[in-house]
Amino acid sequence: MRRQWFALAVILTLAPACDNVEWGGVDVRFTSAAPRDTVPEGGAEAAQDTAAADEEKPAPRGSLLYAGLRDGARIHLSPMGDVQGDAVHPLLPVTQEPEFADVVRYRLLAPGSEFILFARGVRVGRAVVDTVSGTSEFCGGWPAGSGIVELVPGAAGVDRFLALPAEAASRRPHGTYRALSHDYDQRVASLRLAGEMIPQVGARRPPSVLDSRRDIQAFTLAQYERPLIAATFAFLDAVSVGPAPPEAYSLFVLGTPSDTVDYDAGYVLYRPVGEAGKSVPKLLDVLDLNGDGRSEIILEMFGERGRSFASLAERGGEWLQTGEGSCGVAPPRGPR
Incomplete structure (x- = not known):
């Protein structure tokens, strides 16, 4: 055609x-x-x-x-x-x-x-x-x-x-672009995952987890049959470039499809401003970087003075951070 x-x-x-x-x-x-x-x-x-x-x-x-x-x-x-x-x-x-x-x-x-x-x-x-x-x-x-x-x-x-x-x-094939909208069950799942992760990473619980959610996106990856979710939560901070107080933090949760519950926490990135400087993650896009049929994830990182990025890859069934830029602040602590 x-x-x-x-x-x-x-x-x-x-x-x-x-x-x-x-x-x-x-x-x-x-x-x-x-x-x-x-x-x-x-x-x-x-x-x-x-x-x-x-x-x-x-x-x-x-x-x-x-x-x-x-x-x-x-x-x-x-x-x-x-x-x-x-x-x-x-x-x-x-x-x-x-x-x-x-x-x-x-x-x-x-x-x-x-x-x-x-x-x-x-x-x-x-x-x-x-x-x-x-x-x-x-x-x-x-x-x-x-x-x-x-x-x-x-x-x-x-x-x-x-x-x-x-x-x-240039040799990569064309595909059918399809934008996904997150649904009620996915929004609820993101709140559950954040609620479980906040005490695990040792973060202060916000007055409302729902109100601290700054972004949620549903998307598909080649290696998954069902959609995934990516959600960003921020306490005393925002998904934008600018200063944040030392007590602020951000929490990124990647929800991967599960056979036992709706979603598992496939990857969690916690950034306390007082320890690592501001770096609020948000899903930018996905792409199969090396053409092996498995897509990687690119995050946009919002700092105090500018924006950078981080890359995530799935290796051996586990999501790992594989690279990250910074905007002149101290190198961030590794993912938790």
């Missing part, structure tokens, strides 16, 4: 990624796209200097994952980190990687660079960059770009995306 596309003339603005937190001593490197016939600002001489510098750089590995935010006819693509298997390792601040910032600006985001867009793990369109300008919506100061977007009709109303370079994802 012939596939129909919904074309948007969109300007994509790439957002900066966040400060790097070391996870197991990972050496972060990145895959660059094939060199483009693009002249950077400063003319041909500057282009020659840039090309010569690029040749001296070590060969990158992995592909950069981007977060996409569409606002009307515009979409902002923010480089997040380096895809290594089922994990995403964050970028360093741009001030610590000025040479790679040039690679991103002049090669990865060069005019004509194509990106494959995903929503809820499904391929839903593509974006072609035509200009580079501004900085990312994430902390880190990375370059931003703009271009044209094409979406399948079923995804015309989607605002958030994950994106991979076309050379890394």
Whole structure:
């Protein structure tokens, strides 16, 4: 059947990624796209200097994952980190990687660079960059770009995306995008899970668990037959960038389908501001990062001064945190 596309003339603005937190001593490197016939600002001489510098750089590995935010006819693509298997390792601040910032600006985001867009793990369109300008919506100061977007009709109303370079994802099949709405039973299950986890992590119980729930989403993963739920709870805090008092905390609960009850707590992330600094998690999207048929989870992390991300993967039947960026605060304590 012939596939129909919904074309948007969109300007994509790439957002900066966040400060790097070391996870197991990972050496972060990145895959660059094939060199483009693009002249950077400063003319041909500057282009020659840039090309010569690029040749001296070590060969990158992995592909950069981007977060996409569409606002009307515009979409902002923010480089997040380096895809290594089922994990995403964050970028360093741009001030610590000025040479790679040039690679991103002049090669990865060069005019004509194509990106494959995903929503809820499904391929839903593509974006072609035509200009580079501004900085990312994430902390880190990375370059931003703009271009044209094409979406399948079923995804015309989607605002958030994950994106991979076309050379890394062009062979991935298209799917049918389906947005899920959480139902009553899922909302009740999220409250039960939070109520069970709050004393286990040693957190102060809020006056109302219901009122402390800031976000809940239902979604599907390739490896599960039934939908999952992701819920964010916050005490004296919010799912937004800004300060929070030391006694505040956030609690993220991933509800996985269970054979004995409706949902089990498949993963719990507790962040007390007084110990780890503010870092409120919220489900951003899901994607099969390494093409093995099992989807990973990407969280958006709201801090005091900016936004970062965290990646989760299921290994051996257990959900684990595999990477996390930060926005200049002390490295957070591990998941509990």
